[in-house]
Amino acid sequence: MTFLILMAVLIGLLYLGLPMFAALFLLPLAVLLWTEGGIPALGEIVTGNLNGYLLVSIPLFMLMAHIMVRGRVVNDLYGAAFAMMRGVRGGVGIATVIACTIFAAISGSSVATALTVGKIAIPQMLRYGMSRRGAFGVVAGGGTLGILIPPSAPMVLYAFVTETSVGYLFIAGIIPGLLMALIFAAYVWATEGHAAAPADEPPPASLGTALRGAGWSMTLPIFVLGGIYFGIFTATEAAGTGTLWALVIAALIYRSLSWRDVWDGVQEATRTSAMLLMIIAGAAVYGYMLTKLRVPQELAALVAEMGLSKTGFLIAMMVLLFVLGLVLESFSIILLTMPAILPAMAALGIDKVWYGVLLTLSLEMALISPPVAMNLVVIKAITGAPLSEVNRSIIPYMLMLAAGTALMIAFPEIVLWLPRQMGYAG
Structure with a gap:
């Protein structure tokens, strides 16, 4: 009950317009001044969690994504998939689903995936006769693969907070990500089979030509993930070397990246990372208050008293999330939920990679x-369509994601099989 009250107060502060990092600092300060008389080790709490x-x-993976987006390599990726x-x-x-899947493995960002692929794919899908709802839905839904298929910034943060191997988390995301992409593709096949090339469509480039054009960009996820999986470098080293390789691809091979693009990418990655680090600092104080x-x-005691099974606890947490x-x-x-629920997870024997x-x-x-979510706002910005129409397009994809989650709760090996083949003992 205490946790829910604190969450309600925090959400109320956000609705009043307080920035997230400020709310995360001020609420614990007020509560601890009232209950404890202060926070004597505030500096140590903040620096310890940022060190x-x-x-x-995280900022390196973000910079890598910005370089590939600004280098406009997604055009060739979509051309090869098409x-x-x-x-x-x-x-x-x-x-479009294939392009989202590949770009997700490059960018690690759902919003970047939906925005970049959507700009190219939505006009093409509409020209081929797909329904507006179908075209909007496949980009918004396919874009969500950005944080499931590695590399993934939320997975890196989860690994940091829970002291879990980020390499095994990345491996664990591969099969679920490909499974969801396959489910999305099957849905498109079943519902949008009428889409066909216009009569005046010129002959497309050959498959060999298209693959050669996209070949270099597709080496990036292989380079980054292969290096992690085979122990060549850590996730942090992979982020640095991946960023360097992205620069080589976009600037020297594709020749589509200017110094201005690099500078803008650095600025954007810096702003986003600074915001995240401030939130992490605030969440550290929030976690101290919870403790x-x-x-x-x-x-943990509530879970024991209620007699929740592992499955029951997971379902309750998925609804809360x-x-x-x-x-x-x-x-x-x-950052807000993990410090509170880790003891309950440990008591129930829930694997941290599986839960991640x-x-x-x-x-x-x-x-x-709906009613408002980042991927939906992106689709509205690209197309100018009413948000109500975009919202309706995503309902099938929400149901498919819910079904995929239920399947992975029922069959943990979908998530854990590949990590265990790579030596994971969890």
Whole structure:
């Protein structure tokens, strides 16, 4: 009950217009001044939580994504996917799912995936006769793969907070990400099979030509993830070397990146990272407050008293995460919930890698949850369509994500099989 009251107060402060980092500092300060008389180790709490080597990878992965977006490599990626799927029923929509999947492995950002792929794919899908609802939905839904298929900034933060191997988390996201992409593609095949090339469509480039054009960009996820999986470098080193390789691809091979693009990407990555680090600092104080108020112990005791099974607890948490996702962004949700629920997870024997993927799926649903969500706002900005129309387009994808989450709760090996093949002992 204490946890829910604190969350309600925090959300109320946000609705009053207080920035997230300020709310995370002020609420614990007020509560602890009232209950404890102050926070004697405030500086140590903040610096101790920001002094993490793994956190360096977050701004580097963000910079890598900005370089690839500003280098405009997604045009070739979509062209290759479209060349492969051109003769398939609903191929233009399935090509969009494939492009989202590949770009997700490059950018690690759902919003960047929806924005970049959507600019190219939505006009093409509409020209081929796909319904507006189908075209909007496949981009918004496919864009959510950005935080599930590695590299993923929310997964890096989750690994940091829970002291979990980010390498195993990345590995665990591969099969669920590909499974959700396959489900999305099957839905497009079943519902948008009427889409076909216009009569005046010129012959497309050959598949070989299209693949050669996209080949270099597709080496980036192989380079980054392969280096992590085979122990060549850590996640932080992978972020740095991946950023360097992205620069080589965009600036020297594609020759589509200017110094201005690099500078703008650095600025954007810096702003986003500074905001995140301020939120992490505030969340550290918030977590200290929870510990002093014994909220984690209360939650663990509540779970024991209610006799919740592992499955029951996971379902309850997925619902809570979805609700929080309607008002908070993914980083804040991870930082606010994990310190409180880790003891309950340990008591129930819930694997942290498994939970990390389930949490990411819930965050994906929040990214596309009406009435307003970032991916939906992106689609509206691209197309100028009414938000109500965009909202309706995403309902099937929310249901598919919910079904995928339920499947992975019922069958944990979908998530854990691949990490265990790579040596994970959890």
